[in-house]
Amino acid sequence: xxxxxxxxxxxxxxxxxxxxxxxxxxxxxxxxxxxxxxxxxxxxxxxxxxxxxxxxxxxxxxxxxxxxxxxxxxxxxxxxxxxxxxxxxxxxxxxxxxxxxxxxxxxxxxxxxxxxxxxxxxxxxxxxxxxxxxxxxxxxxxxxxxxxxxxxxxxxxxxxxxxxxxxxxxxxxxxxxxxxxxxxxxxxxxxxxxxxxxxxxxxxxxxxxxxxxxxxxxxxxxxxxxxxxxxxxxxxxxxxxxxxxxxxxxxxxxxxxxxxxxxxxxxxxxxxxxxxxxxxxxxxxxxxxxxxxxxxxxxxxxxxxxxxxxxxxxxxxxxxxxxxxxxxxxxxxxxxxxxxxxxxxxxxxxxxxxxxxxxxxxxxxxxxxxxx
Amino acid sequence: xxxxxxxxxxxxxxxxxxxxxxxxxxxxxxxxxxxxxxxxxxxxxxxxxxxxxxxxxxxxxxxxxxxxxxxxxxxxxxxxxxxxxxxxxxxxxxxxxxxxxxxxxxxxxxxxxxxxxxxxxxxxxxxxxxxxxxxxxxxxxxxxxxxxxxxxxxxxxxxxxxxxxxxxxxxxxxxxxxxxxxxxxxxxxxxxxxxxxxxxxxxxxxxxxxxxxxxxxxxxxxxxxxxxxxxxxxxxxxxxxxxxxxxxx
Numbered sequence: 001x002x003x004x005x006x007x008x009x010x011x012x013x014x015x016x017x018x019x020x021x022x023x024x025x026x027x028x029x030x031x032x033x034x035x036x037x038x039x040x041x042x043x044x045x046x047x048x049x050x051x052x053x054x055x056x057x058x059x060x061x062x063x064x065x066x067x068x069x070x071x072x073x074x075x076x077x078x079x080x081x082x083x084x085x086x087x088x089x090x091x092x093x094x095x096x097x098x099x100x101x102x103x104x105x106x107x108x109x110x111x112x113x114x115x116x117x118x119x120x121x122x123x124x125x126x127x128x129x130x131x132x133x134x135x136x137x138x139x140x141x142x143x144x145x146x147x148x149x150x151x152x153x154x155x156x157x158x159x160x161x162x163x164x165x166x167x168x169x170x171x172x173x174x175x176x177x178x179x180x181x182x183x184x185x186x187x188x189x190x191x192x193x194x195x196x197x198x199x200x201x202x203x204x205x206x207x208x209x210x211x212x213x214x215x216x217x218x219x220x221x222x223x224x225x226x227x228x229x230x231x232x233x234x235x236x237x238x239x240x241x242x243x244x245x246x247x248x249x250x251x252x253x254x255x256x257x258x259x260x261x262x263x264x265x266x267x268x269x270x271x272x273x274x275x276x277x278x279x280x281x282x283x284x285x286x287x288x289x290x291x292x293x294x295x296x297x298x299x300x301x302x303x304x305x306x307x308x309x310x311x312x313x314x315x316x317x318x319x320x321x322x323x324x325x326x327x328x329x330x331x332x333x334x335x336x337x338x339x340x341x342x343x344x345x346x347x348x349x350x351x352x353x354x355x356x357x358x359x360x361x362x363x364x365x366x367x368x369x370x371x372x
Numbered sequence: 373x374x375x376x377x378x379x380x381x382x383x384x385x386x387x388x389x390x391x392x393x394x395x396x397x398x399x400x401x402x403x404x405x406x407x408x409x410x411x412x413x414x415x416x417x418x419x420x421x422x423x424x425x426x427x428x429x430x431x432x433x434x435x436x437x438x439x440x441x442x443x444x445x446x447x448x449x450x451x452x453x454x455x456x457x458x459x460x461x462x463x464x465x466x467x468x469x470x471x472x473x474x475x476x477x478x479x480x481x482x483x484x485x486x487x488x489x490x491x492x493x494x495x496x497x498x499x500x501x502x503x504x505x506x507x508x509x510x511x512x513x514x515x516x517x518x519x520x521x522x523x524x525x526x527x528x529x530x531x532x533x534x535x536x537x538x539x540x541x542x543x544x545x546x547x548x549x550x551x552x553x554x555x556x557x558x559x560x561x562x563x564x565x566x567x568x569x570x571x572x573x574x575x576x577x578x579x580x581x582x583x584x585x586x587x588x589x590x591x592x593x594x595x596x597x598x599x600x601x602x603x604x605x606x607x608x609x610x611x612x613x614x615x616x617x618x619x620x621x
Contacts (some may be wrong), residue, residue, distance in 0.1 A: 006556050039527070229560040235468075238464055238466055238469075239462040239463070239464055240464065240466045240467075240468055242460075242462060243460065243462060243466035243528075244426055245427075245428060245455075245478070245481045246426050246427070246455055246458070246459075246460040247455070247482070247484070247532075248452045248455040248456055248484055249479075249481075254483075305592075350565065
């Protein structure tokens with residue numbers, strides 16, 4: 001396969017192709033051919049195809065590119081003596097090209113302001129959906145509190161099992177390690193002042209007021225929010241949510257209320273476990289430093305007050321609601337494409353963690369003003 | 373039609389997704405006891421029309437009266453009472469994977485009625501018997517074939533004794549033999565219980581087997597309406613080609 005360039009007159013350039021115009025040969029001649037034609041800038045380009053034995057999609061693409069190049073520079077292009085069977089291919093390719101061009105036009109049609117508008121409208125839609133979800137959820141929670149028989153108790157117990165006992169090993173491990181590591185890290189500094197016993201105050205208070213609720217919630221966000229989003233998202237893709245709706249059953253009451261109630265109930269219990277194991281980790285270091293269990297417990301008793309426990313428990317109770325709510329909301333928002341469940345799961349984890357930090361900030365401010 | 377008052381009346385229905393009009397000013401009526409099919413090429417808006425009719429998707433304009441009540445302008449409570457008159461079979465069956473077949477079928481009764489558990493169990497067993505699955509009550513959906521899942525979903529859809537059953541592509545993903553079995557079940561239910569069937573399908577063999585009347589949706593409008601066998605010889609080339617399994621594009 002080769003091509004030859006001949007200047008017929010000052011405004012007309014002829015490119016004669018011969019042999020096979022297939023993927024292998026076109027790959028080799030693509031750049032040289034386009035460059036050669038560009039160099040001449042002809043007003044009229046004539047593509048002579050008399051000696052072409054074979055032409056495939058790649059050959060057609062080369063011809064189209066040369067045509068387009070001419071059109072872009074206000075020139076013209078003619079194709080001479082192309083066999084009729086290859087012409088069909090070119091026509092199909094041209095149609096395809098036209099379709100693709102139309103599609104790309106449709107995509108680039110939006111200007112910056114319009115895109116900004118779309119983002120704004122989508123954000124408002126999201127906000128509206130979230131408000132509707134919160135409203136429906138509040139109503140359904142109120143509804144089932146008045147009529148406890150309407151709660152799907154089987155789902156409730158199953159969720160308790162999933163969220164609670166099955167999460168216990170990881171909660172215990174993280175709690176123990178956090179208690180042990182923070183005590184261990186604080187030991188040298190406190191040792192310099194002979195105040196190592198005060199490490200119990202630091203770790204104990206930190207676990208009860210802040211680390212316990214937040215760590216439990218972050219662990220559950222990774223474990224539970226993602227599981228809820230995936231479970232409900234898959235149900236949505238399988239049209240199970242539609243089935244519930246057309247049966248006259250409210251998906252929020254049916255699917256989400258049991259999950260939220262179970263998570264709200266079990267999260268404070270998990271937090272208590274995390275604190276116990278965290279304190280055990282703290283005691284392990286204190287024991288290694290020569291402090292007795294009595295001294296450890298006595299110091300703990302003096303440093304932590306009931307208000308600290310209750311403050312932490314209220315906080316983690318709300319965290320449980322946030323985690324389950326966000327997970328379920330993203331499950332319900334799952335679209336129907338192949339990546340949708342994965343996307344919902346990721347969004348559920350990210351959104352829950354962001355929401356947890358925000359809610360934690362609100363609690364910190366509130367407790368500061370309340371003097372807790 | 374033996375009955376003159378339609379059980380479903382669709383008037384001037386227009387549906388849009390954003391700026392795109394899916395169909396415009398669509399009108400048709402469905403009569404009690406009829407097996408009514410809605411067909412058309414993929415993407416013509418059949419499922420969208422179904423979603424409009426069962427209240428899952430709001431129409432842009434127009435009305436859909438189901439047994440005299442307009443589902444497009446009803447309050448939530450009214451919509452619930454309309455939904456009690458219908459049952460829906462979804463394309464993918466939409467059975468709840470964590471429940472046995474009996475539990476799936478019992479669910480609407482447990483949730484929406486005050487019937488005692490014994491009565492619920494008997495009704496659910498009977499419905500499963502009607503679709504030939506009485507010996508599979510304790511199976512989970514994952515343990516049975518696609519055809520059996522569809523039959524279970526039909527049993528669930530009719531457990532509240534609806535007047536109308538909407539079926540979205542009932543033969544999708546089924547082999548011809550299972551699809552024919554499903555057609556037979558639909559015919560039997562229509563004859564014995566007098567249920568009105570509205571079936572979305574592009575399975576021509578099924579349309580010819582059981583369809584008493586069909587509408588053909590094409591490019592946002594109803595291009596033809598009538599007996600499917602007669603539409604095979606329709607004057608309109610697109611209709612004629614579609615009903616003779618030829619390309620309409």
